[in-house]
Amino acid sequence: MSFVRQTGAVAGKDLRIEVRGRYALGAVLPFAATLLVSFGLSLGPGRTFLQQTAPGLLWMAVTFAAVLSSRRSYESEAEDGALEGLLLAPVDKAAVYLGKLAAIAAQLLVLEVLVLALTAALFDLPLTGDLTQLAGGFVLGTLGLAGVGALFGALDVSARAREAVFPLLVLPLAAPVLVAGVKSTALATSARGGQAGGWLGLLVAFDVVIVAAGTLVYGHLLED
Amino acid sequence: MASRGTTDVLAGGPSRAEQAAAPAVSLRSVTRVFGVTPAVVRVDLTVERGEVVLVRGPNGAGKSTLLRVIATALSPTYGGGDVLGFDLVRDRERIRAHVELLGHRTRLYEDLTAAENLRFACAMTGTDAAGVPDALDRVGLGDVADERVRGFSQGMRQRVAVARALLRHPDLLLLDEPYAGLDTSARDAVDEAVDDAKEAGRTVILATHDVTRASLATRTVVMDGGRLVAEPALADPETSG
Numbered sequence: 217m218s219f220v221r222q223t224g225a226v227a228g229k230d231l232r233i234e235v236r237g238r239y240a241l242g243a244v245l246p247f248a249a250t251l252l253v254s255f256g257l258s259l260g261p262g263r264t265f266l267q268q269t270a271p272g273l274l275w276m277a278v279t280f281a282a283v284l285s286s287r288r289s290y291e292s293e294a295e296d297g298a299l300e301g302l303l304l305a306p307v308d309k310a311a312v313y314l315g316k317l318a319a320i321a322a323q324l325l326v327l328e329v330l331v332l333a334l335t336a337a338l339f340d341l342p343l344t345g346d347l348t349q350l351a352g353g354f355v356l357g358t359l360g361l362a363g364v365g366a367l368f369g370a371l372d373v374s375a376r377a378r379e380a381v382f383p384l385l386v387l388p389l390a391a392p393v394l395v396a397g398v399k400s401t402a403l404a405t406s407a408r409g410g411q412a413g414g415w416l417g418l419l420v421a422f423d424v425v426i427v428a429a430g431t432l433v434y435g436h437l438l439e440d
Numbered sequence: 441m442a443s444r445g446t447t448d449v450l451a452g453g454p455s456r457a458e459q460a461a462a463p464a465v466s467l468r469s470v471t472r473v474f475g476v477t478p479a480v481v482r483v484d485l486t487v488e489r490g491e492v493v494l495v496r497g498p499n500g501a502g503k504s505t506l507l508r509v510i511a512t513a514l515s516p517t518y519g520g521g522d523v524l525g526f527d528l529v530r531d532r533e534r535i536r537a538h539v540e541l542l543g544h545r546t547r548l549y550e551d552l553t554a555a556e557n558l559r560f561a562c563a564m565t566g567t568d569a570a571g572v573p574d575a576l577d578r579v580g581l582g583d584v585a586d587e588r589v590r591g592f593s594q595g596m597r598q599r600v601a602v603a604r605a606l607l608r609h610p611d612l613l614l615l616d617e618p619y620a621g622l623d624t625s626a627r628d629a630v631d632e633a634v635d636d637a638k639e640a641g642r643t644v645i646l647a648t649h650d651v652t653r654a655s656l657a658t659r660t661v662v663m664d665g666g667r668l669v670a671e672p673a674l675a676d677p678e679t680s681g
């Protein structure tokens with residue numbers, strides 16, 4: 217079986233489980249919405265201030281959603297020892313990593329569309345700037361977050377203090393994505409859209425490094 | 441297959457002829473320690489191809505750990521060995537292509553149906569998924585093939601796991617307490633799978649407390665305290681373990 221088909225099988229399995237469990241819509245989206253609404257209420261009615269803070273809050277919600285979605289992706293592997301089945305399968309473990317990355321990224325992209333719409337409505341964030349750069353920032357940032365989550369989720373399954381370990385590993389590593397995502401979103405939704413290229417470049421570099429590292433080391437993380 | 445043999449030689453592994461002639465399992469002083477607790481201690485075990493070996497012993501004897509080491513789910517802390525001619529530590533991926541472990545945990549996804557679980561296993565092992573309905577019929581789950589595993593009893597889950605093992609026809613089948621939670625018909629399906637493997641010349645290692653299944657085996661070994669405590673000839677299934 218080809219590498220691509222193995223990757224597709226893992227991604228398809230994870231997405232099917234997610235669609236049936238409705239975890240992203242049932243738990244992650246309400247969390248992100250609550251975060252945005254509570255911050256929106258506490259920041260007050262100042263339109264300019266709300267617009268300036270919106271990219272940061274938006275990416276904070278996306279980052280926490282990524283943490284929750286990644287953990288959920290591995291909960292199904294931990295329920296009845298399924299991760300051992302993936303370990304013992306005679307497949308390239310990089311295919312497993314990329315499959316899980318693809319499934320997490322797909323869920324996040326759907327969530328981001330909804331969270332972006334909510335943010336635009338609550339914070340009056342203009343979506344009339346450079347939409348290509350805006351979309352590029354989200355796609356690249358999502359790849360980076362999913363890459364980190366898919367990699368360290370495997371550790372989370374086996375770690376004794378799994379509740380604490382995963383955020384401790386993921387959040388510091390996700391900081392570059394958070395910063396570049398916030399900056400690129402702020403620039404793309406303002407009149408300075410053309411200046412976001414540097415931040416998008418940082419996201420591309422991060423994605424290349426994390427996906428390459430994940431592809432190389434994922435098998436070792438799964439092994440005893 | 442010829443090209444794989446060539447590749448093995450180039451990669452420093454055994455040639456195809458050497459691999460085919462090697463015992464199914466050859467463990468040399470294998471020890472596995474969890475923290476400071478030894479689960480398997482200096483086990484030397486050779487299982488020839490086509491044998492059906494019954495591993496018996498009380499709870500905590502190290503049977504499951506031994507099977508998981510052979511399946512490459514666990515690495516030996518000390519010692520080493522070969523499985524199907526491949527090195528237990530260096531050639532784990534090659535071993536996994538030929539070995540199936542049915543363990544205590546069913547390794548099923550609760551939000552997938554029984555058939556979807558098996559089709560996913562087929563995708564990950566390169567097995568033809570056309571046999572999925574037949575495998576589920578053999579364990580008596582044909583009529584619930586499209587129901588989610590979440591609603592299944594433990595016995596039904598175990599039967600799905602048995603069906604998964606039936607599908608693959610591995611060179612080495614490792615069964616760890618496969619009768620736990622099964623009713624008579626599903627137990628018969630396991631026995632049938634062992635008999636089929638025996639007739640096809642495949643190797644089976646079966647860890648169980650069930651003395652009534654001793655007739656399936658060509659040899660019995662007994663474990664206690666992580667060690668093999670009886671030579672095969674001395675291991676009387678009616679009196680030991």
